[in-house]
Amino acid sequence: MKTVRVWDLPIRLFHWSLVVLIITAIMTAKTGGKKLEWHFLIGYATFVLVAFRILWGMIGSRYARFSSFLFAPGTIIAYVTNKDAARKKYLGHNPVGSLWIFALLGVVLLLIATGLFANDDIASEGPLAKFIDKDLSDRATWLHVQVCGKLVYMLIGLHVAAIAYYYFIKKENLVIPMFTGDKTEDI
Amino acid sequence: MHCFFGILLLLVAGHAAAEVPVERAVKYRQSAYYLMGQHMSRINAVIKGEMPYNKALLEKNAEIVVMMGGVVIDAFPAGSDSGATKAMPEIWREMDKFRQLMHESQSELDKLLAGVKTGNMATIEERFSEASKSCKKCHDLYKTK
Numbered sequence: 001m002k003t004v005r006v007w008d009l010p011i012r013l014f015h016w017s018l019v020v021l022i023i024t025a026i027m028t029a030k031t032g033g034k035k036l037e038w039h040f041l042i043g044y045a046t047f048v049l050v051a052f053r054i055l056w057g058m059i060g061s062r063y064a065r066f067s068s069f070l071f072a073p074g075t076i077i078a079y080v081t082n083k084d085a086a087r088k089k090y091l092g093h094n095p096v097g098s099l100w101i102f103a104l105l106g107v108v109l110l111l112i113a114t115g116l117f118a119n120d121d122i123a124s125e126g127p128l129a130k131f132i133d134k135d136l137s138d139r140a141t142w143l144h145v146q147v148c149g150k151l152v153y154m155l156i157g158l159h160v161a162a163i164a165y166y167y168f169i170k171k172e173n174l175v176i177p178m179f180t181g182d183k184t185e186d187i
Numbered sequence: 188m189h190c191f192f193g194i195l196l197l198l199v200a201g202h203a204a205a206e207v208p209v210e211r212a213v214k215y216r217q218s219a220y221y222l223m224g225q226h227m228s229r230i231n232a233v234i235k236g237e238m239p240y241n242k243a244l245l246e247k248n249a250e251i252v253v254m255m256g257g258v259v260i261d262a263f264p265a266g267s268d269s270g271a272t273k274a275m276p277e278i279w280r281e282m283d284k285f286r287q288l289m290h291e292s293q294s295e296l297d298k299l300l301a302g303v304k305t306g307n308m309a310t311i312e313e314r315f316s317e318a319s320k321s322c323k324k325c326h327d328l329y330k331t332k
Contacts, residue, residue, distance in 0.1 A: 032320045032323040033315075033319045034313075035316075036319075122224070123227035145332065
């Protein structure tokens with residue numbers, strides 16, 4: 001047994017900050033009123049956070065780098081179909097988990113982009129909505145709320161389900177390493 | 188027999204004429220909402236400090252919003268659920284509940300106007316927030332996404 005630092009400190013801070021930002025973004029959007037102003041600020045903060053993650057994906061530590069979890073389609077299929085060669089344990093993101101990461105980053109970026117052009121049909125609009133016509137802004141709103149919003153719920157559901165699957169079926173706790181940063185490796 | 192059909196035709200025609208044409212009803216409603224939205228946005232701009240505070244102007248904005256609230260509450264005549272509208276058919280199926288929510292919004296808008304008249308920015312901000320939430324409640328339930 002060997003202890004390995006898998007999630008470096010910036011990755012852990014990124015993870016839990018994103019959890020807080022996504023939850024508060026959902027809450028402020030549901031409440032509306034002056035909380036919508038907070039929703040905008042949360043959006044800007046999320047942009048900074050995700051921009052940092054992308055940078056860290058290039059210059060961060062081993063398991064933070066995109067190159068460590070950018071898998072070929074064949075590797076992903078082999079992992080899903082559980083071929084012998086694919087059973088090796090991945091300490092960082094495994095081939096299927098990596099798809100989730102890219103999906104989440106993509107959806108969050110799309111949420112930020114569409115949010116800038118969205119409007120609430122009451123009294124507020126994203127900072128760039130005034131540069132486009134109302135129909136287009138309405139479509140951005142639809143993408144923001146109806147498409148990306150629902151995709152985020154779906155991705156959160158998958159994330160929690162995967163953690164539960166690992167915890168109950170594979171008897172591996174994935175939550176603790178996201179706090180401590182460490183995992184144990186069998187050698 | 189001809190007489191019977193004649194009367195029937197007159198009845199149908201008379202009924203149709205009495206109804207507001209759908210497109211006109213929708214345009215009327217959307218115009219009122221457009222004005223309401225414009226003036227809500229102007230109040231919000233003052234709250235956010237993007238526009239200078241001017242008591243008389245802010246009162247005028249709030250008065251227009253209240254007035255438009257009074258217009259839209261009766262701007263959902265039967266049959267105006269088709270064409271280029273985002274009003275969901277549930278409005279007409281649940282007209283009592285819908286009108287109840289509209290009355291609640293109207294009372295929030297009245298409070299906003301009263302708040303604007305006090306000139307207290309904290310009060311204005313709070314009441315504007317509550318009024319917006321009240322608008323949102325109906326949008327969430329009855330406006331096509």
